[in-house]
Amino acid sequence: MDMSQYRELFLSETREHINNLNQLVVTLEQEPDNREIIDALFREAHSIKGMAATMGFDRMAQLSHHLEDMLDGFRTTGEVPSPSVDYLLAGIDLLDGLLDDLQSNQPERAIDSFMICASKEELTPIAGILQDTPEEVQTIVAIEEAPEEFQTTVAIEEAPEEFQATVAIEEEVTPLTKAAPESDAFQVLVELAENTPAAAARGILILRELEKSGELMSSNPDMTALRSGTPCHQIQAWLRTSLTKIHIEEALLRISGVAKVRFIDDRRKDENSIRDEGDRTVRVRTGLLDQFVNLTGELITNRYMLNTATSARDWDKLTQTLSQTSRLIDDLHHHVLQARLMPLENITGRLPRIIRDLSRKSDKKVALRLIGAGVGIDRAILEELTDPLVHLVRNAVDHGIEKEGTVTVSARREKDLVLIEVADDGKGMNPEHLRQKAVDRGLMTAPQAVSLCDRDALMLVCQPGFSTAETVTETSGRGVGMDVVKEAVSSLGGTLEIISAPGQGARFQMRLPLSIAIIKILLVSCAGHPLAIPITRVQRTLDLSTSEIHYSGQKRVFHLGEEVVSLYSLTETLGLPEVAAGETTWVVLTEVHGRRVGLQVDHFLGQREAFVKRLGFPLNLLPGLSGATVEGNGHVVFIIDPQPLLEDRQLFSND
């Protein structure tokens, strides 16, 4: 039976079970005699065992069986000795590691050293073992905290013998990539159509074609085997080439008898690249699927009505049907988005464990509060959000909280946005201190620093290379990585804001769009070019008469109530030719680093929904262009992101 079709489902479900295990163990630690938790843990381990065994992933099955046995022992005695918790967690980490291996198509890592550690003295006296080798547990916990690239390295240190193999493979791969940095090494899998005649001869032609495309490093079957007439149904080949995969795939598919060409990436590249969305599965309520079917059915009916109305030239009917169609499409859009929404708890599930490990390590007593973990957010955004969120939580424990406190992670909807906040009740941040630091670090001059408002001063921690931690701890130094957090949030079309004052804790707020594929935009025009600004970036629009605009030095400003707002011309910022100003100036009010900014445009063209296409190279290198969309008339309209476009001018302008 072909199990590969179940692989994705297995991976996602097992990941969920592992998350549950982590959460349950942390709870167990607080309530060591809660039988229900032990039972639940047992069931989770049991489920993983069953699935892994069915899939033929032996080590994972073996390890989960081992954990299951141990939990069964606890069920009998009714209590869990506290050192066992560490051991359980180490086991769960190892399960997680095994799953990572499977996900990236690697052989399962060794589990022997972990298993030996337990079997040496059976289950109950685990305490003794752990006390004997405290470093081991320490290292295992550190896996969770080390940045991803180091996971393997840490693992290797734990169990030298078993991991020799892994090390050897890495060494084999490294010189390849180093030798020719511009060429890619990857595995090509060429499948022949069923019953291809003279398959061996076909195989030789395929290898010849591959030889033409680059350096054929090895293949299975190889040329010698094919020459001796070995029949083949597929050819696996390692190829190093500077040609694109599409190019190679095309060439191979043109060979008669070639049914399918697949590429398996070099492991290193795999780890860095974004996971392939195409193969992933998502579970959808059947009710939602029914909605899709209903809406599709109605749309089909509508198409016939449109046909009828068009051929009868019945304009009233046509208009009416068109408005129905657009309502149906809105509905469909809404439901499709629903299918992509995943609750935030998918990524907050890891937090209790992280907090537990961090507070142990830093010797602080930290509680975690989760609010609104059920809020849904687009899965693409959610995935990119994991690292920033974990980073903010780490920062909160490391720098916010002093001896004892609470980290609160909360989420709520704000119209088209989701607000995710990481708050701590620690010592808070001192803007004055931050200004001083920025000057000391040579990031700005003293007068520049003084001119920053408190809000902007807090944002200084997001400057690359800015760290206010006097001693950078093992986990994080504030500022280390905050630039990465901000960058990540910004690339998702969101904003990051920091609210803090000395003695009042700190709140890091991420505002993110619900979906990234389809957004509402405001269409404007500049120097005759239509341009789009995401509605999430627009606070409001204004029309100012010329007399309302004043000069402050070289800078144009206007008053909005009490506030003095800087005004920039979008036309000029983009380097387009300026059009002579009329009586009225049209302004889009937006926000850069929590400060309101006016963006002058020539005209407003309207508001609509747009399907965002990502920009390819080299357009993606231009700051301020976040994508493009296609208008009804086929014209391409660029989507402007005011924040990166204006932020340098805004924060550090000398005038």
Place this chain on the structure above:
Amino acid sequence: MALRVMVVDDALFMRNMLKDIFVRAGYEVVVEAENGEVALGLYQEFKPDLVTMDIVMPKKSGIEALQEIIASDPDACVVMVSALGQDSLVLEAVESGAKDFIVKPFKADNVLGIVRRITGQA
């Protein structure tokens, strides 16, 4: 300029069929041969861009003809035409320098696909 083709096959039926396929695709069938020996002489005379070569033929087999053509013109574009169950002969031909092979019974698309690939013509 149209691709110039030579068709080598001992059966007139096969020659006509291949000829029709090529002519309809806009190629020019410059000459035909009914065995390997004739084919060799005509190849030198016409220097076609492409040769389709039956494998089993009287006098001189397709493989011998192929080997001699390749010996005199290593870049010669020769496509073998074989029947089912001649895998080892096909293998030998490919090893001897045949650019590709067609297995009978074939379809026009099949033949043209192979020709386009090896001649690099769209």
